Amino acid sequence: MSLKPYILAIESSCDETSAAVMHGQKVLSNIIANQTVHEKYGGVVPELASRAHQANIVPVVQQAMQEAGVATEQLQAIAFTQGPGLMGSLHVGVSFAKSMGMSLGIPLLAVNHMQAHILAHFIQDEVPSHEPAFPFLCLTVSGGHTQLVLVKSALDMLIVGETIDDAAGEAFDKAAKVLGLPYPGGPMVDKHAAMGNPNAYRFTTPRIPNFEYSFSGLKTNLLYFLREKNNEDSTFIAKEVNNICASYQRTIVDYLLKQMEAAAKHYDVMDVCLAGGVSANSELRKKFRTTADKNGWNAFIPPFSFCTDNAAMIGIAAYFKYEAKDFAPITATPMPRIEWGR
Ligand code: KG4
Ligand code: ZN
Numbered sequence: 001m002s003l004k005p006y007i008l009a010i011e012s013s014c015d016e017t018s019a020a021v022m023h024g025q026k027v028l029s030n031i032i033a034n035q036t037v038h039e040k041y042g043g044v045v046p047e048l049a050s051r052a053h054q055a056n057i058v059p060v061v062q063q064a065m066q067e068a069g070v071a072t073e074q075l076q077a078i079a080f081t082q083g084p085g086l087m088g089s090l091h092v093g094v095s096f097a098k099s100m101g102m103s104l105g106i107p108l109l110a111v112n113h114m115q116a117h118i119l120a121h122f123i124q125d126e127v128p129s130h131e132p133a134f135p136f137l138c139l140t141v142s143g144g145h146t147q148l149v150l151v152k153s154a155l156d157m158l159i160v161g162e163t164i165d166d167a168a169g170e171a172f173d174k175a176a177k178v179l180g181l182p183y184p185g186g187p188m189v190d191k192h193a194a195m196g197n198p199n200a201y202r203f204t205t206p207r208i209p210n211f212e213y214s215f216s217g218l219k220t221n222l223l224y225f226l227r228e229k230n231n232e233d234s235t236f237i238a239k240e241v242n243n244i245c246a247s248y249q250r251t252i253v254d255y256l257l258k259q260m261e262a263a264a265k266h267y268d269v270m271d272v273c274l275a276g277g278v279s280a281n282s283e284l285r286k287k288f289r290t291t292a293d294k295n296g297w298n299a300f301i302p303p304f305s306f307c308t309d310n311a312a313m314i315g316i317a318a319y320f321k322y323e324a325k326d327f328a329p330i331t332a333t334p335m336p337r338i339e340w341g342r
Contacts (some may be wrong), residue, residue: 005076005322008061008100009315012093013085013113014143015044017056020311021068021075022319025124028068030305030312031060042183050088057096064311072104075283079109079318081116082328083335084144090334098330100335110328111319112146112338113309117275118305119154119320132271133299139260141284142276143169143186146256147261148211150274151339154320159341160263161211168252169278175222175248177242184224189245190281194244198283201225203248205255211257211263222248253284257291264297275298277308 003026011018015038020030033056038044047315065072080097083090101108118138132151137160140147146168148161163235166174169186176185181192203221206214209275226244229236237244264272285301292299306313 004318005067005222006070007077007109007112007315007318007322008064008075008081009079009318010057010061010093010097011081011113011309011312012053012089013081013083013312014089015052016232016309017060018309018311019057019064020062020315021064021070022312022315023321025122025316026313027125027312028070029064030065030310031067032310033060039183042177044086046086046088049086050092053089053092055093061100061294062232063098064302065268067294075104075106077101077107077109077318077322077327078104079111079314080322081113081314082167082332084113085334085336087176087334087336088294090336091207094332094334102330103134107327107328108332109321109326110332111314111317111321112144112340113314114140114147115157115340116313116317117142118149118151118157118273119317120302121273121300122317122320123304123306123312123329126133130300132273132298133152134326135262135267135269136271136273136300137264137267137269138273138275139256139288140275141168141256141278143173144169144213145276148214148260150267150269154317155326160267161213161216163213163215164208166219168213168215168256169276171219171252172249172278172281173243174219175194178223178226179237179244179299186278186281187341190283192242192245193249193283194243194246196244198246198250200240200243201247203251205251208291211259213259215252217252249283253281256284261291261295264295269297271298271300275302275307280304280307336342
């Protein structure tokens, strides 16, 4: 038997039902079922998300096992996202993982979704693989979180800064909504920004002590700006959408990187990483690299496929827990809000 474990990982924290089969740090399959049901509501509807997970979970797992070419008897553990996330969504993944683990008589691994975003950097999908060295600083930016995390090891992380209100992804999504762009908004803002002038308009971000963030004021700033312009000219948004997106996106990206740069200097790290759904943003990827180059830091950005929610990242986080024999009890429950890293 191979020394590297075969682990089935399940992710169901929000609106993606995903299953992956890992062999050690390698991904054998990573199936993601996106839920289109939320599009017409302009945001995730929790009740509909849990129903869709319930419908998707079995076919998604079956497809992941089939694509990996791994039989259920070969699995050494089952991993699931314990939180943070939506209660009803998490419930589906946790219950499924427990049932399957019990029927196969193999251990469970409970994974923190935010730590998994960070550990996606350790997925070995290239040869030779390239991993950040501990300790490093990670800027994790998703739809629900914005965090600066000092990663001392795969199992030891310290949150050194985070948003006191909205997440960066929310700032993107809410802007898209008021601009009349379809859900999910982040990628749409990115697309329009690529065709606009980032210096066309000025938006403000607050001064916050230490390495924390705040995005709620920026959102209001945009809303008032649009209201005023729209009163003067009702075609303003239609004509200026590219410039608005470019200027707004630049404001978010510069703010994210300013705090990251300060924290990286303070903690004297050599490696800096980007993680979470917003790390798919093209301007953030570009400026992240230039900021790192300017300071002589090594920059790590996961491939697009591992930026947004997926089960392979749960699988890699689970691998480290498996190696440490940090198994979850059968009484484990979903934790929509997990206190960690502070
Ligand atoms: O990590 P993730 O997939 O889910 C959460 O755990 O929240 O992140 C989703 C967030 C959404 O807010 C989405 O709009 C944003 O990531 N996002 C982007 C881009 N792609 C995804 N934001 C800006 N530019 C993008 N290209
Ligand atoms: Zn996420």
